[in-house]
Amino acid sequence: MKTTTKWVSALAFDATADSGHTVRIDTTVEGGGLGSGMNPKKMLLGTLSACSGMDVVEIITKMKVPFTRLEIEAEAEQTTDHPKVFKYVNMVYKVDTTAEHLDKVKKAAALSHDKYCGISAMLSKHCAINYSIELI
Numbered sequence: 001m002k003t004t005t006k007w008v009s010a011l012a013f014d015a016t017a018d019s020g021h022t023v024r025i026d027t028t029v030e031g032g033g034l035g036s037g038m039n040p041k042k043m044l045l046g047t048l049s050a051c052s053g054m055d056v057v058e059i060i061t062k063m064k065v066p067f068t069r070l071e072i073e074a075e076a077e078q079t080t081d082h083p084k085v086f087k088y089v090n091m092v093y094k095v096d097t098t099a100e101h102l103d104k105v106k107k108a109a110a111l112s113h114d115k116y117c118g119i120s121a122m123l124s125k126h127c128a129i130n131y132s133i134e135l136i
Contacts, residue, residue, distance in 0.1 A: 010034050041086075044119075045074040048129075051093065051119040055112035056093065056105070063104045069096040069136065076127075089123065091131040098135070105133050 005015040005025075012026040024037030031039075034072040040048065049072040057070060071094040076086040095105055109131055113120045120129055 008034070008036075012036050041076070041078070041084075044123075045076055045089065048089065048117070048119045048123060050076045050089070051108070052112040052117045053093075055116045056108045057110035059111055060095075060097075060101075060105055063101075063108070065097055065101045065104050065108075067095050067097045070094070071136070080111075086123070086127040088128040088130065091129065092134055093131065094134045094136045096136045102133060102135065109133060 002018040003015050005013050007013055008024075008026075010026075011031070012024060013024050014024055016022040023043070025040055025043055026035065026037035027033035027039045029035045033039075053070060053072050060067065073094070074090045075091075076089045076091055078084045079087055093105065093109055097105065113124070113129060115130065123129060
């Protein structure tokens, strides 16, 4: 696994994976960036959500849970001193299934955080990751 990250301008960078996919990482214009991409910590929250979301989709599909939508909201509070790190992460999995399948979705999220999601495993060594499930 390898990425190459190249400075673009101001505080904008393009990160390219060895697969050829590129993402823009930046910050706001007010923060000195171009406003052309997600900032690194928001990208990390998105990466955590996508990593866990992939697990949940695979698991509930195998469990034959009917759904057509899964949204994951992740929110973190940072420390005020440098380096500013996450104090905690709160995640809400929103899935459009029925109440009878709620326990299966909860089990899938637990398996993701406890066993499968490497991003969750890494972050949880430094801050609490809390999650809940909502039916939509």
